Amino acid sequence: MNHSSATLSQEDLPGDFAIWIFIFAEMLAFGVLFVSYAFTRAQNIELFNASQLTLNRTSGAINTLVLITSSYFVVRGVEAIKRGLNQQCSHWLTGAFLLGGVFVGIKMVEFQDKFAADITMSTNNFYMFYLSLTFFHFMHVLMGMVILAVIIMKARHGGYSAHDYVGVETGASFWHMVDFLWIILFPLVYIIR
Amino acid sequence: MKYTSQAVAKPYFIAAIALFLGQILFGLIMGLQYVVGDFLFPAIPFNVARMVHTNLLIVWLLFGFMGASYYLIPEESETELYSPKLAILTFWIFLVAGAVTVLGYLLVPYASLAKWTGNDLLNTMGREFLEQPLPTKVGIVLVALSWLFNIVMTVLKGRKTAISLVLSLGMLGLAVFFLFSFYNPVNLVKDKFYWWWVVHLWVEGVWELILGAMLAFVLIKVTGVDREVIEKWLYVIITMTLVTGIIGTGHHYYWIGTPAYWQWWGSIFSALEPIPFFMMTVFAFNMVNKRRREHPNKAAVLWALGTSVMAFLGAGLWGFLHTLAPVNYYAHGTQLTAAHGHLAFYGAYALVVLTMISYAMPILRGRAANPERAQIMEMWSFWLMTIAMFFIALFLTGAGIVQIWLQRISVTPMSFMAVQDQISIFYWAREGAGLVFLLGLLLYIGSFFVKGKSHAFE
Amino acid sequence: MNNTKEKSNLFFTVVWLVLALLTIMTFSLGEAGMAGKGVMLTLLAITMIKSQLVANYFMGLRRTKFLWRVIMFGYFAIVGGLIAVAYLMGLK
């Protein structure tokens, strides 16, 4: 697969390095939460397996597809801005933003069900991890959407060019992080038993 | 001194050192009371000595922060301070309020002090670190607001730099979170929950912004490294401080009645809290190694590097020792907590104020740096105080570990007082280290009076 | 210049489809309610592949310095590995 830019010299990280320090910190926090979930489950498997069944696996899967697609839209947006096409970039990113909204909508329905069933972080250890992980990730999706919105605004006003699109790549890197954290979270919490 | 109004910082620094000395004297009294239980009883019971010790600590650090900001903001904003007179007025109000409060602790039984100072009106007294009577608390709010007003007006009319912005945010946070000291519900769990919003969100939140801004300022001055690089990393470090420190408040919510999920949130995020301190150490050494000039004030460079290392040891490492919930279950409320408290407060905040004083005082007295002999004396005092405090922390850690074993882990747990007798050897050693610390501090004060050829401004 | 544009966009679309496919596979394994060591390891492997795909191609780490790629791959390997260990411990 002769990827067009594979031949380029070793580049630096896409986007501003400041966001990457934040990305690594978030990855560390989520990583510790994932591993803590796994080892806590090892101590009470029946509880975790039982409670896991009450989760809405379909909405989780749909959300995964939604986030992956929105991540794909962001990639297309970055490819567009690399060629200086501000408007096209803002359209792709708007698509990604709307899909983020879909994710948030589905998530809020899911949370509503749980709270209606009087399930909270104090119900049991599984729900504590489930709600902590999904809510922590949910807030990251919201933050990612705020970042995308800022970039969309600037792109719509032609704020970027083929030689200056660091801001777009910075927001894109954060959004992709939010995506792959969910890619790990979904099977771990919803599927694997 | 580029701006005449920077001279306002001088009284603040002098008051800070004087109160620091007072704090250490009462620390020594308490250290002795740990081994000779009835020392100075009933004239100064332990609880009174403790109030004076902890309140003097916070007040002398606040004096240091205020002095530092009155010194560095005019230089950062490249304009005169908005109102030097207001700064002097604030100084005297704060000094008098502090002195009267300490005298109140010492001369009047606490219960009567509470009755006479309107505690029945609004009950805010009797909580650790927040023992001040209501009028003093109101005074502190006024002092904080006038300090904030003075600094922000100066920044607004001058150059805006990352350092002045971060310092102002730290001061704003300090003022806002202190307001929670007025909220004292009957519900003990809520009382403690919001009490930590003053204590923790100060020392592991906004104070770290002030610490970062002060250290960045001194590093720019003594290393001459490009401001852009230093301020960029300042932002990164304080970002990590807020990312880990805010949710890190959870490590105080394990055993006070709050839900069990705090044990996960608190443990995970407070375990990450040493990261910003580690970054600060790497950052400080990196900047000094890449320095573009040899600043004559070598003592200030030592203080700055010492701050970054001791802050990481005291706040980072010693904090991590007992921050994870399963460990904290046994270490909560033992001498291990006291060890962390001492080393963290000294390493992070006492040292950064001393760094600022060591850098600014010679300039306030009209020279780039103190004479060689004075600097050597200052460096001796740094090593004496730092090593002495390190040993205080070591001895208290030893006491804490034995206390945890005897009182909490062993199958036949001993009573509190029986355990205290078993660890009195550590308390004797700690008192010895405390005396060495006092020697270091006296040497530090002496260094201001050493005459000799000083380095003129280049 | 034109053909590389189509090619890279097509490439990303392919990556997207692979990711979608793997997600559907994960979901169907879940729906089938299968459990046990083999399924767990398969699911974990799929998850790590998907994450690495996102990191390599969507995030563009493919073209960056070795250091960043090691950090990212190491993260997936360690997190995935520890989760596997925890689940294997649970099975005993």
Place this chain on the structure above:
Amino acid sequence: MSAKFTKSMARNVFYGGGVFFFLLFLALTFDTMKVLPKRDNSQNITPAVEHGKKLWETNNCIGCHTLLGEGAYFAPELGNVYPRRGPDFIKAWIKGQPTGVPGRRQMPQFNLSDADIDDLIAFLKYASEINTNKWPPNIEG
């Protein structure tokens, strides 16, 4: 190091990260406040307990003792002194202070009336029934 590492982006990440985690902290606080009544024994707060807490504060007990592990480390933990010693012992102890034994740690005499001591004990009883996730590890506190 990435060629692109600007101060302005570092500042944006600082604002974004700071606001984000403070909002998250508020969310956790909101949930805590909601679930607290089931754990904080607040249903047993009586005027006696309230007055007892006032006495606890105005006599600066926290200056020597710890309560639920927080305070000074000079004297025993009092969060579970009620189950450890019982009300009568506590009352006798408070009235009998200071011991005056040379070299031993001394507790001041607070000259509290019997009613005051009963209120203080009511507060300590209330404090001992708060759900502290099974802390302290044993009765010694």
